[in-house]
Amino acid sequence: MIGSHQPESGGQPAPAPQHVYLLSNLAGARSATGSDEGLRRELGGKGSSLAEMTELGLPVPPGFVITAGTCRAFLAGDGTLPAGVWDEVETALRKVQRETGRRFGDSGSPLLLSCRSGSRFSMPGMMDTVLNLGMTDEVAERLAQDSGDERFAFDAFRRLVQMFGRVVLGVPEEPFAGLLAERRAARGIGNDAELPAADLRELTDAFRTLVHEHTGRPFPDDPRVQLRLAIEAVFRSWNGKRAHDYRVATGIPHDLGTAVTIVTMVFGNLGKDSGTGVMTTRNVTTGENEFEGDFLANAQGEDVVSGTRATLPIAELRARMPEIWDELRRHGQQLEQHYGDVQDIEFTVEQGRLWILQTRAAKRTAQAAIRIAVDLAWERRITRQQALLRIRPDQVDYFLHPQFDAEGRAAASRDGKLLATGLNVSPGAAVGQAVFDADTAEQWRKDGKKVVLVRAETRPDDVHGFLAAAGILTSHGGRTSHAALVARQFGRPAVVGALSLEIDAAARTLRAPNGALIREGEFLSLDGGTGEVFAGELPSVVPDIDDDHLRQLLAWADAERKVGVRANADVPHDAARARAFGAEGIGLCRTEHMFFAPDRLPIVQQALLAKDATERARHLAALLPLQREDFVGLFRAMDGLPVTIRLIDPPLHEFLPDHEEIREQNPMLGLRGVRLAIHMPDLVRMQFRAILEAACLCRKSKVVALPRLMIPLTATSAELRIERAVLDQIAAEVMAEQGCEIPYAFGTMIEVPRAALVAERLAEYAEFFSFGTNDLTQTTYGISRDDAETSFLTEYLQAGVMVWNPFATLDRDGVGELMKMALARGRRSRPDLECGICGEHGGDPASIAFCAEIGLDYVSCSPYRVPVARLAAAHAALR
């Protein structure tokens, strides 16, 4: 070959790409397409997995694949098969005939073929399929004879005519269904399967007449014409409306095209030594290592799916066909081994011979997913890292909340109990009696009732109602509304922004769009994972979590992740739970939540309304020991771990709802955060003192308190300079009084854009930054999170103006840019500046990935999100 033309890259010349590959020619297809990825793109998921199984020596019916590239050329051309394709099909067909010993269109030993779509990405049911190609009158007679089952042969024939007519020739389904219905009526039977062979013969003819009348042409009795037209129809179905819409919805590119897989038909309905079934190599509900599936003797695949006959558990196969069972078991294990994951396998037994028709990774419950991944790693079938990547973070979340039973939910929907669907802001199922205010919620709870708190929207002084309620439902508010935030915080299932519900707090009723009226005391069921609200009591189950497996998974996650995970917790009980869930400290304690407790709010209000400094000092002095106790509790729960405490933050009117005069036009941008600290310095001085006194008290009882004091809403370095001076002075005072040294840290929230821009100056005073991305998103976009999610933001998401909600998942281009800037600038003046995030994004996996990418030290999220964050952080490290 020296001197002949060689590709510059050297090595073997790549084989010229073909249009058609035999399933038994995986090596050829792989080398032509260059990679596994290329293989799947050109042969489709179905075709490439059949070819792989063939190579593994599994009993796959012989067949071949026409590539997606051929489809692209077909669709780009004049609607006929590109030159050379049909020749390759004929060649492949000859080889299949040799492999099977049958001949296509030959009534001596007839070969029937299926023709299926198959693209790189699964698009279930979106494109077309034609079965039983190759059937003619002669073939049908021969099949009837060979099988001794005339009914089987003409049922297959009439199915071909019906399917081909509809898919390839565009005849509507209704007249076919009408003819079938007439026959059933004439026979007085309810099921096509009961039609006798004679009827099926007549129906075959009637269907062909129908096709002729509808298309003006006779049904093609040339098997090659059938095959060619079927191939073209499947290619065309790539651009069908269903397929196009599905690709738009799922983000699959439109220019891939579909492969066509053409495979020898095998039949499970050829007698007692035939059958068909589906099985998974492990239990996909529990994750246990046992085969699971269904089997029907003397049946076709659609009989299993349609449910017209009761299926048998797969274990029955062992008794009925022990050799088949053994073979299937062997093949299943081989496939699981080969793919490193649990397989979902379709098979058919044709007259005592097993055929594997499809294999793919099995869908599974969250519980099974975790168990299987960990088991596979324990069995060294996959690595720990692979096991981690197999679990989606939301699958971990699932285990932390009770869930509605699927059947109960379906029944309730059927019965019209579904009242509305709102925003699914805090997952889990909740059942309880409707109450319309927080006090009632608390009282009823004390009386031993389970309640669901129903409000148009919630406020900070509803918090005792959250604690008392099994779930929260609001008609207003968005994904980061007060109700949503607090519900997630306390792990209470919640549905918010269910705009179609009319809540009348005065009348104590809730009215649904379907007219249903729920009065106080009547039961509601809500699913915070789906946003559904039901009337009545739905049965719920706590997922049966295998603790060992989950714990193992999270321990592996901890070993991989580079980002710390802390929790947002305001009270000792939350802090303890967070620690149990694996939190490595508190990243955000919102001190104002302490102020809303019923024993404190009146004192807080008196302090805020005090006529003069002396009166204010008196009220603050009364608050001091209460606050100190709060902090002692937190420090104890987090003994030895950092506790980040944010000073009082919200606008005053949240504490003084009845004082209209202090209400601002845009309270989010008003007198709150550090501005409040500077405006009313005594309040913050009291907080500083309470924190440091608490730390000293802890120290005396050998509890290691690591307080980190954090200033909210900082926009200028002067604000930090002032507050740091106040803190350092009070700290010196308290430590002198108490005779102990407390290692405290001073830091700031970064929650307005200016803070990120002047981070270099802020870091002169701040030892740590914590990104408050709820507010930062709000100010970066100029979108109020109080209002937007129930107004234009929803519209934006529906219309695709925004692809995702920036309050749920961090906006990398805008907010993320500011975060990167703040990190770089802050660390310029303080290289060991510690940076974390404590907005709601801290519990969102995609956002955690970004945080890890830009080099945050930790994320902080609500206690119930801590396990989710641990896994998401491991994913970030592994990707």
Next chain:
Amino acid sequence: MIGSHQPESGGQPAPAPQHVYLLSNLAGARSATGSDEGLRRELGGKGSSLAEMTELGLPVPPGFVITAGTCRAFLAGDGTLPAGVWDEVETALRKVQRETGRRFGDSGSPLLLSCRSGSRFSMPGMMDTVLNLGMTDEVAERLAQDSGDERFAFDAFRRLVQMFGRVVLGVPEEPFAGLLAERRAARGIGNDAELPAADLRELTDAFRTLVHEHTGRPFPDDPRVQLRLAIEAVFRSWNGKRAHDYRVATGIPHDLGTAVTIVTMVFGNLGKDSGTGVMTTRNVTTGENEFEGDFLANAQGEDVVSGTRATLPIAELRARMPEIWDELRRHGQQLEQHYGDVQDIEFTVEQGRLWILQTRAAKRTAQAAIRIAVDLAWERRITRQQALLRIRPDQVDYFLHPQFDAEGRAAASRDGKLLATGLNVSPGAAVGQAVFDADTAEQWRKDGKKVVLVRAETRPDDVHGFLAAAGILTSHGGRTSHAALVARQFGRPAVVGALSLEIDAAARTLRAPNGALIREGEFLSLDGGTGEVFAGELPSVVPDIDDDHLRQLLAWADAERKVGVRANADVPHDAARARAFGAEGIGLCRTEHMFFAPDRLPIVQQALLAKDATERARHLAALLPLQREDFVGLFRAMDGLPVTIRLIDPPLHEFLPDHEEIREQNPMLGLRGVRLAIHMPDLVRMQFRAILEAACLCRKSKVVALPRLMIPLTATSAELRIERAVLDQIAAEVMAEQGCEIPYAFGTMIEVPRAALVAERLAEYAEFFSFGTNDLTQTTYGISRDDAETSFLTEYLQAGVMVWNPFATLDRDGVGELMKMALARGRRSRPDLECGICGEHGGDPASIAFCAEIGLDYVSCSPYRVPVARLAAAHAALR
């Protein structure tokens, strides 16, 4: 000198710095301090100007200066003069004695000295002065004898004791004043000047006794001790509380120290051939080129200042002392020539001999400043560039508004007519009858009355009241509140946020903190330049502007500036005014202002509330011709210049104040701007169409319309993509219908941080950016401009947490960073991207300087600010 030590920079060795420099040794001082700047720093403003005048050959009393460096060493040390200082003082004193032929402390020919502070920056009255040092009993007797005026001698002596006692020894002023008062009472006279010599002798003794009693030591009768202690006292006064507070307030560094200037005393009260006066080399009220000033024969400087004797106009000097007049005139011209600016000169004539005691640049009115600067440039005494830099932009602004007469204002203040001082948001004087709502304002105006509109705060539907009113007064709202913005827009004087006023719109009264009650119809006078509000009618004058001078100055400015100046104008009348003021186009037309006109608001409301698209279309069709007419008017007024039109921006509730359900919690961050355009597309389509139809109409009548359509509140590129597609489609339609081509441009506001961050993507759709820095400041800081200025922002400014109001002057570190980023990123994808600013900062000189610095193409401001902006832009180019 070869081989000896040389400074590495080569050249002459710098002389060793001395502590003390003779006024006659300017060359020595200059070479020791290295520069004019160093000279002023070390010798102070007073000392260096006296030395300069000495060098010019002017008759300055001999003296010397102790440097600011000496003061710094003194203050850093143990409170005594550093080693060597006193020796240098003695040396200098000997030279002064030689120059004067008098001897310090010698009763034969006594020398008296003044001892004054003098730092780099003028700190008038903030530090101490001691006069008449060197007085003893013997010296006093000798002076009495020499002058033939015993009263003069002992008045000087008692003043020394009193001043020295207070300043140097810390004796309180009260007992001195008490003794003087006793004497006056005993004599039955009202004025110290009438006390006879005998009384002054006795008072000198009594004062010395007082000093002895208070300090435990006798008053020093050694002149050298007097001098030394006085020097130390002046040094110490640098760190006095008054001086320290003044430096904090004015931003003067604390580590400069003060020089001490010690000069021979000369006396204007030694007979008829003596006298004293102050004069300026031009008229500082009108700017005319004529001497102006006051003169008193036989008097000291303090007699001129105290007003106890009526001064004579300076022209009288010509008649009384013609030679002195000639000499003074010559010196004045010489000094004006030397400094290139009008001088304010203090002089004394002592027994027929003229002494110049001080010269400095004269303070002047805005009118004089402009005339003088232009005249000096015309006279080629300074360059045009220097002339431009002499005028502060606010001095230009002054000419565009009537002003209160200074005497009338002073009288009103004395009479308790000053009701309150609010924020000075729109300059000029306004007088009118108080009215408490816009409709009354309009009605009364029609009846021929002048009215002041008084509101707690204003709203868009008050705009007809603004047009009718001579001035606007509100008790709430900040510098960028609606009232402030619209008042500046219409050039109406306004005071807003006068929080101490209680406005009762129902009772139609206004109550001031002093108890005064103003009822509807009673007169108010308000000064939008100072923020003062007066009861009654103050006399006002329109400044007598010399149009030629101002026009010349602005023409020079236009030749220098690199930044374009456009105007924010919504109606043809404003546009025409802006053009007359020099605007080069419209940078912002707020279309919503058109919607508030009484003939339109009802249609707008019906369109917004329409039940369906058909009904909305009907109302919008009714608005279309009205809007089109608006735009035709604007295009005509701006024929050939760009007209930038912002699409509808405000939240819906501004149009529908009575619909509580559409009110948002944070409307600034809600459904407005482009969000409204996407939410309710028909409205914006109507606007697009009206603009383009108007441009076509203009084209047909040979008016060159250059519409630039601008999208507000953009945060994502998808928003621009959508709106640009809508615009391009409508433009194609309209141009096809009308058969004409309109060169339109599409652009966006940059008013939320995200827009700046993703500017590269925005510029793919936008041909121009306009920075809406009001909103951008709001979102960058997270500060609502509706609320902040009357709450914590004012507090922040007072407490120095912020040094300036970021809504008045651009924040370079935060907002400015975002602007720079937006420019760089936007121009990356579109190199010819045009960028301007249309926030209120566009009329603020410091902000204009920044805009020029970062490379904006133009600034846009309210019509009345256009001349100010032209000058400020020239300053930016010159600096």
